[in-house]
Amino acid sequence: MASSQGLQQTISLKLLIDKENNRVVMAEADSDFVDIVFSFLTMPMGTIVRLISKQPHPAIIGSLTSLYDCVESLEEQLLHTKACKSMLLHPRNPCENECKKLKLNIDDTEPTKYYICSDWNCSRRESGGLYTTFMNVRCNCGKMLDKQICMVKEDAGARAEGGDGRGVFVCGTIKFMVTDELQVKTMSPATIVTLLHKLGFKDMSSLQETTLSIGSEEILNLLKGSLFSKTPLTDVFLRKQGFTYEGIKFETEDAVQSKTSGSTSFK
Ligand SMILES: [Zn+2]
Structure with missing residues (x-):
């Protein structure tokens, strides 16, 4: 963005x-x-x-x-x-x-945000946890997936490990x-x-x-x-x-x- x-x-x-x-x-x-x-x-x-x-x-x-x-x-x-x-x-x-x-x-x-079902029991029941990256998507249970959650970013240190300096796509x-x-x-x-x-x-x-x-x-x-x-x-x-x-x-x-x-x- x-x-x-x-x-x-x-x-x-x-x-x-x-x-x-x-x-x-x-x-x-x-x-x-x-x-x-x-x-x-x-x-x-x-x-x-x-x-x-x-x-x-x-x-x-x-x-x-x-x-x-x-x-x-x-x-x-x-x-x-x-x-x-x-x-x-x-x-x-x-x-x-x-x-x-x-x-x-x-x-x-806008940076990606993640939403789960507003019903906590429902989001726990769904295998793997049903989530969406867009607001106003309806859950299988009929309620809206509108409860924003934080996802842990896995990439924070990944580039540094590569040892190729500051590059994003190139060295x-x-x-x-x-x-x-x-x-x-x-x-x-x-x-x-x-x-x-x-x-x-x-x-x-x-x-x-x-x-x-x-x-x-x-x-x-x-x-x-x-x-x-x-x-x-x-x-x-x-x-x-x-x-x-x-x-x-x-x-x-x-x-x-x-x-x-x-x-x-x-x-
Ligand atoms: Zn639900």
Whole structure:
């Protein structure tokens, strides 16, 4: 969730910029930044839609934003239980415990709480103890599962035991190279030279190094950029793109061509 520390916290990111073409060549990042970018992959779709659509500079994600809005305004009588709306609009991240350790966590989903039957005798009778992570779920006995309990967290010391420093998804002691299209590699002279060669650099005089301090807003923009752009670092940090729906171009032809060669032809 976007905790109070998360709102204030910043991390630094070193960028190698191609001044002539106004583009980011690569970022030199430590595990803090790489872990944050990797955490995008753990987010449920409902969370991504909420984060992208409910911000001061919202973007529409295809039809998913409309789908999300539709569930938001759905009458409760149409839902199986009251909790279903919460499950769809505020889904839990399966890696919630890991993501809590990120230096900047833009996921504003409330931390998971656990509820058991309001009837103590009933919750003791149920084998294994019936519980839910959403309020307003009905117990087998007919009463509501609305008594909040504390669960012991097993992960508190787990990472320290691993001995890999501060990292969440990646080892905390390694320097990484992140390309403009978010390819992540270990930082070494060889990987840098290979990248510069791939990008066609002959004259290094247009290269400039700059260090940025980035916060939650930039990470949120980067999430947007990762959805709508193949050059998110350039778009977010140099061109300050808004990633509006109108600005997106879909490569329909390529997609159709690749489909027609397979078994799922549109024809
Ligand atoms: Zn019960």
